[in-house]
Amino acid sequence: MALTQLAGMEVDLVRKRMRSLRLTVYAAGRVRVSAPLHTPLAAVEEFVRARRSWIEKHQQQFAARTPAPQLLYEAGETHFYQGKVYTLALHAADRPRVELHPEARELHLYLPAEATAEQRAALLTAWYRQQLRALVPQLLAKWETVVGRQAAAWGIRQMRTRWGTCNIGARRIWLNLELIKRPLPCLEYVVVHELNHLHERLHNARFWGLMDGFMPDWRVYKAELNHVHLTPGAPPDAD
Template identity: 60%
Template sequence: MPYLLIDDLHIEVVRKNIRSLRLTVYAPDGRVRVAAPLRTADAAIQAFVTTRRAWIRKHQEQFAAREQPAALEYVTGEVHPYQGRAYQLRVAAGGPAAGRVQLREEGFLDLWIAEASTREQREKALNTWYRARLKEQLPALAARWEPVVGAQANVWAVKQMRTRWGTCSIRAKRIWLNLELIKQPVHCLEYVVVHELVHLHERLHNQRFWGLMDQFMPDWRTAKQALRSVHLKPCG
């Protein structure tokens, strides 16, 4: 990936078939990326970044001030979220039920796994359960929100994403939701669903896009603010 060093900022540069320069600062580490039209000169990118230096620093400082989440080992006693509620994980030797996960009303998340399982195996088992729960909710989410937004996706899918809560392929009408959304409150999940559906009307995050968000989901700002405080899980 090409980089530019502008003063003390390392800028990741991605050239693509777009009309204007776009700047993004990513959590949690404050990584900066500029998406630029294919023939944009480095000097133009440098000038663009320089004029937005204060904005970049502001966001990097906000990310740096966030409390870093503790590394998870997927062992008994850890707290793991599901749809905005915290559950205490209980790991038990699996036997014939190895890999099974069960949510308990009293606030426990039970995982049956082989006694000699590795951290990676326990994480995979729990993520498989998370993925299944999110996928089984997609039909109801689509049935609720597609008529409200007046747009319909051809495909809904789930994947782990490092920097986005959702993404939309407008031409194929394919929407992906981040697996981590199943851990957030339902309203946050619905916000991302509506956000991606609105992209089927408007590709850019412009005045028209946010006006449509106001029309279809007037309280979307609350969910967006809640998601801003969450550290997305690295992939791979």
């Protein structure tokens, strides 16, 4: 994608059918601006200039993060589940399965001895998805009442740069599979955040004011998620 010089910085400028300007800071500090088709370039540049300090703050935060370790899915390796650290244990078995041992803080993987790292990863990922899928309905039932908005549908995705998304027109929310590894209040924060978009599309003063009413401690959970790399080299977007 071609870069455009705006307000003294390189920006990915994308024009599309939309009603307002949108700014995103990606991993490695890349800046992207999405703009309505006929917005004058001067107006886009002023938009970027007015948010220069915000952009630089998030670029600095991303640069300070420690890259996530490369997982090999070997015995003794540490993995997260609901905010706690578990040690991986491997067992040879014909029937693949995962067992959680909370007291010992261990995750036991049972699968054929010749299973590859990719197969071990696939087994654990499927288990993570199953656990998150079981949690979401009760959290939606709890928070839809508080927020006063109801999602028509929801799903789980492995996302590289978002903890959650909301399709406002379809009233559909998507949650990142990685949330099952974070503490439960962090998952709840993302659920509330995405439901709140059914009140307010933009991350503006009204949006955050509503968040204060729905979940007064949301900043604590947002800050915790902001220190996590979703995948090696790809922290969550600041948008």
